[in-house]
Amino acid sequence: MARIKPQTLLLQSKKKKGPSRVSVPMMILYGLFIGLVVFSLFATYRHWSRRSVERMGTGLPNFEDTYVDSKKYDLPGFAILNTSKGAIFVELFKDNAPEIVDKFLDLCQKGHFKGMPFHHVIKHYLIHGGDSEGLGAAEDWISRGKLRGKLVTSPKHEAFTLGTSKSKQDSKKFELFITTAPIPDLNEKLIVFGRVIKGQDVVQEIEEVDTDERYRPKSNILIKDVILKREV
Structure with missing residues (x-):
């Protein structure tokens, strides 16, 4: 049997180990x-x-x-108006006037009413504070006497209700009215968004201050600040 040369064996082993296609x-x-x-x-x-x-x-x-x-x-359902005459506790009507209450709460949180005066005080009628220094909703009543037009079905403005002017809703200004007597004729002018539940005596004390012929208090009556509460 013929012997295979080493070079031939090496070539054969490399061919066997190569990858199969x-x-x-x-x-x-x-x-x-x-x-x-x-x-x-x-x-x-x-x-x-x-x-x-x-x-x-x-x-x-x-x-x-x-x-x-x-x-x-x-949302807070109550507000405390700390005035220079004392504190007025107000319940907010979140269900009846949600948009107005939201606007009021937003302004309170921004400190909008801090240091704001009551511009007009009309005995047996209302006290008026806020941005506008005009008589606003009370102007017709003062100039021509109490209105006696047809009443609308919105809530009547009983004594110690908190409202704001309907005519100011498109502006950034906000007026505050607290009635001191039942005034149903203002339904067409004011939006009720709360009521005084404590501090009616403070409202009455403000109502009794001396005013000039244009119903402006002779001494400053300020809203020092407003504190919002969920419960009182």
């Missing part, structure tokens, strides 16, 4: 398999993403409604 059909099958796996993963991702968005879409309004209600519930 993959056929073209196998490469196509591998490619299809990989493509199928990628497509399945993408389709699964799209499915669960769509379900997540649909759940959020159907659940969000309910969440927002709950949030709004809870926010409304958490």
Whole structure:
């Protein structure tokens, strides 16, 4: 038997250890398999993403409604007007006049009423403070006597109710009126958004101050600050 030369054995061993070639059909099958796996993963991702968005879409309004209600519930329902004559405790009508109450609360939190005077005091009628120094809602009554027009169905302005002028709602100004007697004729001019529950004697003391011929107090009566409360 002839002996194989070492160089020949070395060449034969290298040929045996070399990688075996993959056929073209196998490469196509591998490619299809990989493509199928990628497509399945993408389709699964799209499915669960769509379900997540649909759940959020159907659940969000309910969440927002709950949030709004809870926010409304958490809003302060009372205000304490600390005046130079004493404290006036007011209950705010969050349900009957929500927009006005929101505006009032926002101005209070900004310190808008701090140091604001009562501009007019009309005995057996009302006391008037706020941004406007004009008579506003009381002007017609003072100039021509008490109005006797047709009453509207809005809440009557009984004694010790808190209101603001309807004519100022489109501006940044805000007027405060506290009635000292039942005045139903002002329904067309004022929006009631609260009532005095404590401190009626302070309102009456302000009502008794000396005024000039234009119903302006001769001595300054100020709102020192306003404290908001959820309970009193």
